[in-house]
Structures are given as C-alpha cells and as structure tokens.
Amino acid sequence: MFGTTLAIALGGIVASRRLHADLLHSVLRSPMSFFEATPSGNLLNRFSKEVDAIDCMIPDGLKMILSYVFKLLEVCIILLLATPLTGLVLLPLTCVYIFIQSFYVASSCQLRRLEAVSRSPIYSHFSETVQGAAVIRAFGEQRRFVLQADRRIDRNQEAYFPRFVATRFRRGANAASRCRRVSSWLAVNLEFLGNLLVLAAAVLAVRGREELSAGVVGLAVTHSLQETQPVPKAMLTPEVQPAGGDWPALTSVIPVVLRPGGTVTVLLCLQVTGILSWIVRSWTDVENNIVSVERVKEYEDTEKEVSCSWRAEGGL
Template sequence: MAQAFTEFFTAIFTANRGINASRNIHERMLQNLVHLPIAFYDRNPSGRILNRVTKDQANLDDGMSWQISVTIKCILSVIATITAITVVSPLFFLVAGPVILAFYWIQGYYRSTVRELKRLESTTRSPIYSFFGETLSGVGLIRAYGKKEYRINRLGQMLNHNQKFILANMTANRWLNMRLEGLGAVVVLATSFFAVTNFKKIGPELIGFALNYAFTITANMSIVILVYSEAEKGFTSVERILEYTKLAPEYLKGTVDLRHQIWPNEGKIEYRSVTLGYKDHLPPVVKNVSFTVLPGQKVGIIGRTGSGKSSMMLSLYRMIDLREGQILIDGVDISQVELPKLRTSLAIIPQDPIVFAGTIGSNLDPFGMHSEQELSIALKRANLHDLSTHTLVTESGSNLSVGQRQLLCLARALLLKTKILVLDEATASVDPQTDKILQETIRREIGKRTLLVIAHRLHTVVDADVLLLLDNGELVGYGAPIDLYERTYDGGRRNLFRQLVEQYGDQKHALIEKMRDHAASSRG
C-alpha cells in the first residue's frame, strides 16, 4: 500500500513539473519568435520553424519527465535484479560481468544509430511542411499552369524519402529486441544452471525468487533503452527549442522618450547618407541615399524591379538595419525611438493586404480602441459602403475581393490618423477600375498627411509633388515628375524616367499631359 501511494504521488509530482516546464519553454520560444527581426524569417524556411514549434514541442509535451522517471526506475530494477540473483547464487557474478558489458555495447550502438536516424527523419520532414505551405499559397498558379500531377509526384517523392528513415528506425528497434531477448535468455539460463547445481544449498524458495527476477530483466533492459532513447529525442528537441529562445530579438527600447508626446506631429522625413543591406557579406541594396520629404508632400518612389524601392519602406519601419547614415522623422532619429512607438506612428497599405479571420470590425480595430461609429465612418470614407463592422471575414479574407481588402487596409490607415502613410505598390495586383477607385479615395481622404507611394504603375505617381528615382540602389533622380521627364544629362547619360514613360507606348502622351497639368496647378 505504501509503495502504491508513493508511486502515485511521484507520478503526479513528475507530471505536474513536466507540464509546467514544457509550458514555460513554449511561452519563451513564442515570445522570442514574434520579436525576431524579419531577416530571421528570410533565412529560415517556414517548414523548419513549424517543425520546431509543432514536432519538437510535441516531443517535449509527450511525457518527457515521465520517460526520465521510468528510465531511472528501470535502471534501478535491472541493478536490483542482478544483485538479487548474485546474492542467491554468487556464481552468477561470472555471467553478470559479460552480460553488463554486452548490454552497454548494444545500447550504445543502438542509441548512436537511432539518434542519427531520427535526425535524418526530422531533417527530411521539414521540407514537407514547407512544401505544404508553398502549395497552399500557390494553388492558383499550380492549377493555372497544369502542374498538379507534378506537385503530387514531388510530394510523393518527399514522403517516400522521409518514410525510409522511419522504416530504418523501426528495423533498428527489432534489431534491439532480438539482442535483448538473447541477453535475457542467457540470464535465465545461467540462473537456472547455477540454481540446479546448488539446489541443496539454495532451496526452492530462493530459486523461485531468483528466476522470477531473471524473467523480468529482458523487459526492463528493453524499456531502459527505448524510453531513454525517446527521452534523448526530447533532449534534442529541448536544445532546438532553447536555440530559438536565445536568438537576439529586435531592439525594442529607445533612448528618446516620446510616450507623452504627439509624434510625429508634422510628418517630415529625412534620409541622410543611408546605406542598407540584408546581410553583411552581400552588397548593399540602397547606397548612400539622401533626400528630404516635407510635411504633407506626396512622394513617389519609382524604379525598375530590384532597384531598392521596397527596401526603402522596410528601413522606415526598422525592418532592415542601416549600415550607414540616419533616418529622421520630425527631427528624431528613428533608431533611438522605441520600436512599438515607431511602427504604430506609421500607417501602410501593402501590396498584399493582411486580413485576418473574424469580422470587419476586428480587422479594423483589433485592440478595441475605437467606437462602433468611428469604425462605420472609416468604412464609408474608404468607399466600403456594402460592408458593415459585423460582416464576417474568412481566413486571409478569401471572401473579399482584392480591391476590398486593399480598401479595408485604407480604412484601417484612416482610423489610425497617423501623419505618414506608406503605399507599397498597393495597386499592383488590382484591376484598373479598382485602381481608379482606390486612387480617388486616397486623394479625397488623405488630407495633409505625408504620403510615400512605392509605384508599380506610373500613373499613380505622376501627380506626386516629388519623385524619387532609384536605379540599382542609387538615387539617380529627385524632383517634380515633369522636371524629371524633361531633364537632360551631360555626357550622354540616359534619362531613366523618360525611358520608363516611353514604355507605355500610346498611353505616354496622357501621362505627360497629366504631369504638365499637375505642375501647372501646383504653380498656380
């Protein structure tokens, strides 16, 4: 009875401590993951991260503390068995030494092999998670190009490759069981032999006692190795999870205290000799760029693909660390501002709008900081008259059109009332009609905010106050659209902006006329 109570309370204590430890490690990992810089997610595929958050955490959750407890208990049981048999029949000591050495060699060989097999199984499982994620995000393109069979076959190859190591692991388990059964048979045979040869001295009671223990040694040895191997897998998982808890997060704190100030209150942006790069060993993507955006200006950022337009936006949010230079908003160096304060002081309409499952209201105001009336007014200002705050939104906003999702992001930006609004090629994925509605809504509702527009279509920025023209990370043009178009360069240098306009063919005349009309209205 005492043993039963002891084991019961030991099991409760072990399980409770194990669950608490698992929960604490999981919370620390997630807390760190959400604060890691964007460069971490560029370097690490989603499958690898999911593997650690799911499979490794499951290894930790599935009774790792219980496994350690059982391992210790079975080791003590094996030692007690050998001791008991040796006490009953001292000659068994001659067999115990070789049996222990054989057991030590078998478990060492098995554990080293299985450890490598499990590592390979885990390594080949991560690409499967990534493959699923890529397939789900690109299912439209896969169907459009008729690549369904190719993707199915590719998945089959990856699964077969992964299953090879699972099969090898199962084979290794059978190899272990056969050898442990052999060792167990040796122990029982030796116990029986010494018992029979010393029957008169030992007596039937002690012989039965010794044989009873001998029959349990195989099971105990098998449990020791298998459970400890599973515990080792848990140790590896803990090590991998703790690796994520020790990664350096983004620097959240700042040296400038702006908590009780309205910042920015004007919307002036200054780039001073800014050089940006994603990795130290790679060349910079933006090189020694300097310019000033005055409060309330509409500034278009244009250039060919890969010229550094989106990198400029990322630097404003401190998603890329500066190699050189400074970025100032209203005279304050943004590297000295608390990161949450900086990012909540800016509003953005991205090229791929972010919409969550829930309602229109929860997407507009996830923290419940605004009234129902304010949300409804923001929807009307964004030209979303057919939606209400209670309209349900499915995962990723799949029940809304691309244009509606963009306008929803605009309503969210209008609700924030920030002095700076960034449009990161917001109309690149919409049809011309939706593009027109979005542009008209922005012009009507933006007011005196500073507007940065990263442009894919030139007609969205020809009415800008200033254009920034980037080429291979360098600022090669800065000024009013019509001035950039008519500018001539010494030494036969090409006018890159004029080349971009010329690519529009018959539509270029309308663009040029629009630039001239805007310049005339600005001077007037």
C-alpha cells in the same frame, strides 16, 4: 517512487512551458529578414512535432525508465536471494547492456536529427500548396506538386525507417505475440545477452539446487508468477506441455508444480532480461527526443529586433 514520478511530471510541465514561451518570444522578436530566410515548415515543425515531443515523449520516457529501474531492483534482490552466484553474471551483462545502449544512441540521435530536418520541407510544401491551390489548378500543375510532396516524404522516410526498424519492439494482442520482437539490430543483441543470462542462471541453479531453501524458493515462485511471457516447454511438467501452437501463459499453470530451484531462477532471469531491454529502449527514446530540445533552443541565438524601450533607456 511517488515523489520522483511527481517531480518528473511537474518538472516536465514547467520545462515545456518555459521552452515554448522562449521559442515564441524568440520568433516574435525576430526581424523580417528572419522570416524571409526561414521556411514556414521549420516554424511549424518546431511548434508542433518538437514541442509535442517535449510535452509528452520525454516525461513519459523518464517515468518508464523510473518504473523499470525499481522493478529491476526488486527482481534482482529476489534473484540474488534464490541464486547468489547469478550476481557474477548479472553485473557484467548489465555493463554490456549499457555499452550497447551507448553505442547505438550515437547513430540513433543522428538519424533523429536527419528525420526532424527532412520533415520541415514537407510542412513548407504543404503550406505553400494550400495557399496557392487556386493558381496550381489554373495552370494544371497538380501532378507536379503531388510528385514534389512524394519526393519530400520519401526523403523523410529514408531517415525515419532505419531508426524505426533498429529499435522498435512489436506488441500484439495475445501473450505469444507480445513476446515476439521485430528482427532488428538492437533487439537481436539484447535478446542474445538475455539468453546468455538465462543460460548462466540455469546452470548455476542446477549446481546449487541442494542449498536452496523452501522459503526463498516460495518467494521466488510467487514473484515469478507475475511474469506474463509464455513458458518455455522445457520448464513445464509433461502434464501441461502443449500439443501444438503457442505455449500457455505462465499464469495458466499456477496449480502445476514446476521444477524447483532452477525453474524459478530462469523465470526471474526472463524478467531481468525483459526489464533491461525495456530500460535500454526507453533511455534510447529519451535521448532521441532530447534532440527536440536542441532544435527548439536553436532560435534563441538568432538575431532579435531592438527593444521597444531603447529610446527611454538612451541606448542603441
């Protein structure tokens, strides 16, 4: 775990520096015709937003995926020890998670490209407006330039907003609001699959409650108490059921005896579904940000100036 995280961190630094150096070298070696045909906003976008995604977003996403994968393996091992038959449901649902992720990424990456392309005209317009501010004021054209900026921003939001509402998970200040999700396509599908897993685990746990050993149940209870999501009302004994409002966090009911067998299995399945959802979201974010690498490397294929040493080498 430590070695892989260290490799991702160091590899991200080396890759980011090399990509930035290649981009800078390509731009500086480009002829004047390149700068005449390329808006300044495209260059600003590459050197700011795209490089920032390579520096921060991609390494952070890979580290999140790594931590969630190890956490998923840990929870799955304990879950299979507590209820072995859950594996019959866990494996197919994992495949469905992967299918949903691959199905969504196909459109999400295209929206990411459209959003990146539509961001460059905003930078170009802002740069040109700042440079010609005196002339704009002299002719009284402030309102026209403001409207042009608004139209460019609206066009950028047309590509950004669908991708945002399709993946974004909302997190709040308390435990109850952290569990709520933005009503989006990806979140709805992942939550639906998670509910299927919890239902299957509860049914299998009830059917095999006689075979569960006290040691395995104790291990599962100890591990499930790490869960910070609110506890569903049906899992609690009558002494701790709330009279109204939000459900208490699981850590607040540690002294209370939960229903054995089925409860610990369902609690572990809640962790599995949450981890799988975050793995899908993290992997989707990484694939979306890979678009920044593609856009940075686009300038490597542009025409370059002749090398300064061509006379000494005797070539044309």
